Amino acid sequence: MRNFWHHLRTPTLVRRIMFAQMLLLTLLWCVFLTYILWEDLRSPNMLSGSKTYETIITLIDRMDDRPQDRNAVLEDFSKALREGYGGGEDPAISISLIVRKNKEIIYSSDGAPTSVTNTKYGEIQRIQSEGRTWVGRTQKSEESDAEVTLVTPAGDWNLFIYLNSRGYYILPLLVCIPFLLFPAWLSIRIAMRPWNKVVHEVSLRTPEDLSPLKDGPKHMELRQMVDAINVFLARVRESTERERIFIADAAHELRTPLAAMRINVEALQSYVSSDSQQELLAGIIRSNSRAARLVNQLLLMMHSEAPIDTVVVPVPLTTLVQERMAALAPLAAERRIELEFYSHDEVWITGIRERLMSLIDNLIENAVKYSPEGGRVEVDIRALDKSAQLRVSDAGPGISAELRERVFDRFFRDPNQMQSGSGLGLAIVKAVAQQHNSNVCLNTSAEGGLMVTIEFPNQNST
DSSP: OHHHHHHHHSOOHHHHHHHHHHHHHHHHHHHHHHHHHHHHHHSOHHHHOSHHHHHHHHHHHHTTTOHHHHHHHHHHHHHHHHHHHTOTTOTTTSOEEEEEETTEEEEEOTTOOTTOOOSSTTOOEEEEETTEEEEEEEEEOSSSSEEEEEEEEOOTTHHHHHHHHHTOSHHHHHHHHHHHHHHHHHHHHHHTHHHHHHHHHHHTOOTTOOSOOSOOOSSHHHHHHHHHHHHHHHHHHHHHHHHHHHHHHHHHHHHHHHHHHHHHHHHHHTTOOOHHHHHHHHHHHHHHHHHHHHHHHHHHHHHHHSOOOSOOEEEEHHHHHHHHHHHTHHHHHHTTOEEEEEOSSOEEEEEOHHHHHHHHHHHHHHHHHHSOTTOEEEEEEEEOSSEEEEEEEOOSOOOOGGGTTGGGSTTOOOTTOOSOOOSOHHHHHHHHHHHTTOEEEEEEOTTSSEEEEEEEESOEEO
C-alpha cells in the first residue's frame, strides 16, 4: 500500500497529459454550453415559441365566463412553466406569466414584474423596469383583446443558477469523465511507445558505450531529443578519447625516463659506500618502482577502457590463472605469502586473453599486497550451470561495506588504508569485467579480508 501511494504521488508525464486533456475537455464543455445556453437565455425557447402562447390564449378565450376556474388553471400553468424553466418560484431567476384583458391585469404569477410591458406584439424585447432588465414577449389573441406576456430575468448572474438547476453543467462531466479516463490513458500509452523504445535502449547502455542511439524515431519531437542526445554523446566520446590518448601518451613517455633513472641510480649504488647514501638511493629506487607501477597501471587502464577491436575467442581460464600465479609467485615469495589454487576441471570462457591477464594480475597483486606477511591468498575457479566463477580471497584488512562501490572509481583509495597504491587496480578489474559482460562483487573473506568474485557468462568446461 505504501508503494502504491508513493507511485501515485510521483509525477508522471502520462498523468500530466491526462490531467491536461480532462481540464481542456472541461473548459471546452463550459465554453460550448455557456454559449448555447446564453443564446437560449437571451432568446428563451419559451418566449420564442408559439405553442405556449396559443395554448394560454385559447384557454382564456374559452374560459372567459368562468374567471375563477380560469385563474386556477393559469396558476397551475404558471407553476408548470417555472418548473420547466428551472428557476423555482423565485421571480428574480425564473419565468413569470402576466395576462391582460382590456389592458387590465387579470392574472400574474407570484412576484411577477407587472410593470413590464412590450411595445410590439410578437417580438422579444429587453425592458428596463424596477431597476432591472427583463426579457419579455407579448402575444395578443386574434379573437379578443386578451394579451399574454411571458417575462424572464435578463441578468447575467442568473446563468450559473440556470445551468445548475437543469443539471446541464456538472452532471454531464460527472458521467463522461470517468468513461474518458481509460481511453485517454490507453491512447497516451500507445502514443508513447516510440518514447519507451528510446528509454529501453538507453537503459541497456553500459557506462562505456558512448555510441549514438541506434533507434532513429520518425516523430519530430522525439527525433529532436534523440539528435540532442547523440550530439551530447559525441562530445563526451571525443572528450573521453582525448583524455585517454593524453594519459596513454603521457604514461608511455614517462616509461623511458623512469627506466633511465632506475638504471643510473642502480649504477650509482656500486660507487657509494656510505650506509646513509645507500639508504637514500634505495629510497629513490622504491619511489621509482612505485612510479613505474603507476605508469604501467595507467597504460593498462587506458587499454582496458578502449573499445574492443579484436575478435573474442575461447580462453582456458584455469590454465591462464595458473600461468599468471606462476609469474607472480616471486612477488608473493618476497612477503612470504602462500598462493593456493582450487579448480577441478578446465573452465573455458569467451574473451580477450590480454585483457583477462591484466584482470587476473591486478586481483592477485592486490591480494598479495594487502595480505599480512606470512598470510595466504586463495584463488578458486568454479564451473556453474551458465557461468564460470573466479574468486580471489585474502586475509588483509578488507573494504568496508559503504566503500565497496567507490573503490571501483579511478584513483580512489580507502582513507584508512596504510599501504601505498594508485587506486587503479579495481578500476581496471571492473573495466575488463564489463567488457566481458561480467559482474564484480566484493565481500568479506572467511579470514576477514576481501573476497573478489567475478562471474563470467557462457562458460564451457571440459
